[in-house]
Amino acid sequence: MPDTSPPFLEARGLAKRFPGVRALDGVDLDVGRGEVVAVIGENGAGKSTLMKILAGVQTPDAGEIRVEGHPVTIDSVRAAEALGIALIHQELNLCDNLDVGANLFLGREPRRGAFVDGARIEKDAAALLERVGLDVLPGTIVSELSIGRQQMVEIAKALSTDARLLIMDEPTSSLSQRETKHLFRVIRDLKARGVSVVYISHRLGEVKEVADRVVVLRDGRNSGGLAKGEIGHGAMVKLMVGRELTQLFPHEARSPGSAALEVVGLRTPVHPRHEISFTLCAGEIVGVAGLVGSGRSELLAALFGVERAAGGSMRVEGRSVVFRRPLDAIRAGVALVPEDRKAQGLFLEMAVRENLSIAWIRDRGTFVDPAAEGAMAGAAIAQLRIKTPHDLQLALFLSGGNQQKLVLGKWLAMNPRVLLLDEPTRGVDVGAKQEIYRLMDEFAARGVAILFVSSDLEEILGMSDRALVMHQGRIAGEVPRAGLSEESVMLLATGSAA
């Protein structure tokens, strides 16, 4: 009998806006019964938003979703579950203090009178665990399982709700190779039973292995699709990138000065087996590209003494240094603008002035001189063009871009020799982005060596004198300014380059 029935899921024209960002701008997605569809795209292409909409975590502003041909509204996770759609988060959603059986039936425990029916849980759990090939007892506490096994529990939990479409968001990001192989076996098995899978991953090698079809997103739109036979690294990267450079980058290439930061064989606690070596010169801007989880933030954390390095050596302007805490790095002339400005960079309920002076006051004697402090803050506000009614305003009330300038302004008076920036323009609008780029260029012009991590490829291409591309904890390659292109960076970042 020819299959004329509609695909399990059809989504048409899905759109979702967040303040200042068009996350999805008319995306289509079809998933057939028992089909494995990989959704790929750069950071920020809209993958996560799409998945959240399908799973009922967020509701779309526009668009239509059909399940088995019937128009549906998915306005809650419960509604998605009722339709047979389950999302398996990148961060697992298990209560790791409870045992496997309790997790599988959390919130819908079989009961006998007022009591939980433990015997039934045990029996049903065993059957579910067998379906995912997991050889553990239902009474095992979840925290005692490896991440890979916890993920299997999560899949089993989804199956227990009769899920017919599993959405997996970066399922292998913390799995070992063996665990990944097992996951793929389970996916093939699910497929054979008619369960559909939407598989989101940055790892193109895995996509090639597991997907029946690839859907590529770029800037919140469909940029293309690949059928099984067409799936290849080159084809995927080509569809993921290829944007026009739409922004002005003020950076001018300069001849770099003497070595400001030399890193030899540095090993971070997260990737202790991978050695990282590079040199950063005065007046140079070096971008660090790579996908989420490739070890970029961990590198900066080690360079600033937030996390002690597991090994290796560092020199700042020729002097050997060991950073046990950020204070050591600051004293050596290294400054960091951290990734999460609200959690790591700012004192939101303190004044603009106090945020700017917090590092500077250290060497100013026992008493804080309000006049000198005000002058220092005033100079930073003027130079960085921070928009604030007065310097006693709480940092809380500033816009994202001005908050970011505040974090940068903290280091202005410290005359850093090396400036580390982690996602310096995340969550700021285009105007503020340009100002931050201009400030980076000004720092470089004064001979500061700049190392910046960014998930925004345009930024890497526009601002870097050269780029270091990280992949799975190591530097996969270095691209000089002349050779910088989206393709060259993405090939290294996805581990596709030979």
Added chain:
Amino acid sequence: MKKTWGVLGILLFVIALTAILNPRFLGDKNLLTTLRWSSLYAIISIGAAFVIITGGVDLSIGSVVGLSGTLLALLLEKGTPVGLAIAIVLVLSAAIGFAHGLLVTKMRLQPFIVTLCGLLIYRGVARVITDDQSQGFGNSYPRLHALVEPVGILGAAIPVPFLIMAAIAIAASIFLNRTVWGRYLFALGRNEQAARYSGINTHAISIMAYVVCALLSGWGGILMALDVNSIQPAQFGNFYELYAIAAAVLGGCSLRGGEGSILGVVIGSAVMRVLYNAINILGIPNTWEFVIIGLVLLGGVVTDELVRRWAARRRAAREAEEPLLKG
């Protein structure tokens, strides 16, 4: 600053109400006692405020008060010179605070647990070293007792504990508001991670706060012991940590950390003491003491929370009218 006005309002209200209902409240002797004990409470409450501003808590204050008072009496009875005895008590108090700080920072234990254990241990030690026998100073040590007597200043009798408290409060206030370390203390309480990323030695600052707290508890314990002159090791100082925390919170400290003013804490301590005094002087059965103090405290924090929400709503409404700020 707004909170300081609030707690001052509560204080004046309670004073006015009590004075109207029983004019004996304003009698010289009663006023002196109330002022003296308000000051003694304030000394330990200022210590509590230091720890609370870091985002921590110290539940061992009452037991440190008990131990230091008991130990002082015991040392003097054994013939230890007065100066040496006081020094021993203060050094021991500082060491207790240092231990709390180390356990909280280096071992990453929760302040609540660390100081709860302290509460039990120091109380127990006080009872063990005295074999649970009550201690006292009798009529000896007149110079020591002068620490809790009134002195005549410009014709008025001022209790010495008030002068000591005022000196401590001024020093603490200058420290918190004018020095780099005070700034760090607030920054640490607001956002510990950002403080570390800004190069602040967060461990050293935390430890300092616990040392200040224990030291002031020890010093407060010495003065209180001299005042009561008869010390029951099992009871002396019981619940004082809760009075101190209550006074600090009434005075504007948030248990979330990063907030607080010394003046507010001093006034908060006075509220605690005046309430206690009012219950006695108005002839309310003292079985009601905890009920009334608890209700006033609860009323204070509920009002504070309501004001905070009202302000946030007003701010949200104002922002909704403005276009989204960018850049």
